[in-house]
Amino acid sequence: MRRFFLPLIVLIIFIAESIFVDLVHLPFAGEEQFLIPHFLLLTIIFITAYVNQSYGIIYGFIFGFLFDLVYTGVLGIYMFGYSLFAYLVSKALKPLHGSALIILFLGLLSICLLEFYVYGIHLLIGTTSMTLYSFTTLRLLPTLLLNLIAGILLIYPLKRFLVKVKIEQSDE
Numbered sequence: 001m002r003r004f005f006l007p008l009i010v011l012i013i014f015i016a017e018s019i020f021v022d023l024v025h026l027p028f029a030g031e032e033q034f035l036i037p038h039f040l041l042l043t044i045i046f047i048t049a050y051v052n053q054s055y056g057i058i059y060g061f062i063f064g065f066l067f068d069l070v071y072t073g074v075l076g077i078y079m080f081g082y083s084l085f086a087y088l089v090s091k092a093l094k095p096l097h098g099s100a101l102i103i104l105f106l107g108l109l110s111i112c113l114l115e116f117y118v119y120g121i122h123l124l125i126g127t128t129s130m131t132l133y134s135f136t137t138l139r140l141l142p143t144l145l146l147n148l149i150a151g152i153l154l155i156y157p158l159k160r161f162l163v164k165v166k167i168e169q170s171d172e
Contacts, residue, residue: 003168005161005165006047006051006055006162006165009043009161010040010043010044010047010059010063013039013040013043014040014063014066014067016039017037017038017039017040018070018071020037020039021035021036021037032138033138033139033142034138034139034142034143035142035143035146036115036139036143036146037146037147037150038111038114038143038147039147039150039154040063040067040082041082041085041107041110041111041114042107042111042147042150042151042154043059043154043158044056044059044060044063044082044085044086045085045086045089045103045106045107045110046103046107046154046155046158046159046162047059047086047162048060048086048089048090048093049089049090049093049098049103049106050103050158050159050162050163050165050166051162051165051166051169052166052169053086053087053090056086056087056089056090057083057086057087057090059082059086060079060082060083060084060085060086061079061082061083063082064078064079064080064081064082064083065078065079067079067082073127074121074125074127077117077118077121078118081114081117081118082114085110085113085114088110089103089106089107089110092106093106100155100156100159103155104148104151104152104155107147107151108144108147108148108151111143111144111147112140112144115135115139115140115143116140119135119139
């Protein structure tokens with residue numbers, strides 16, 4: 001029964017992203033700004049850091065695929081992106097000390113790179129006409145601020161939970 005808690009938590013966070021967009025309006029965001037929650041990617045980064053690399057990549061692949069199916073019209077963008085960033089974060093954590101601040105920084109860096117990656121793909125296939133300046137000021141910066149706040153709020157509760165998952169995994 002306890003082994004289903006992690007997938008259930010990740011599923012709840014996956015669903016919470018869309019609920020957050022519909023229900024929460026933040027005062028620091030203007031009407032023309034886009035606030036894109038990437039709570040799922042932050043969670044995948046935390047799983048990679050606190051449980052292990054393979055869990056992060058697998059969850060990134062599965063939930064990236066679900067994200068592509070539910071929210072985007074192009075299959076594979078988030079599936080590949082989430083898995084790739086889970087892998088890159090695991091490699092970056094080897095020489096770095098895995099403190100909460102470093103992991104939060106790597107999560108925000110992953111979000112930034114994911115946003116540029118998705119913007120580049122959409123620019124390449126012609127589904128966006130947003131200029132780089134507009135993308136940076138109206139989408140990227142508000143998104144990073146939102147996810148910084150979310151990361152600060154999520155990292156310690158998720159860390160405690162994920163460390164317990166890792167201990168239970170090693171006991172089995």
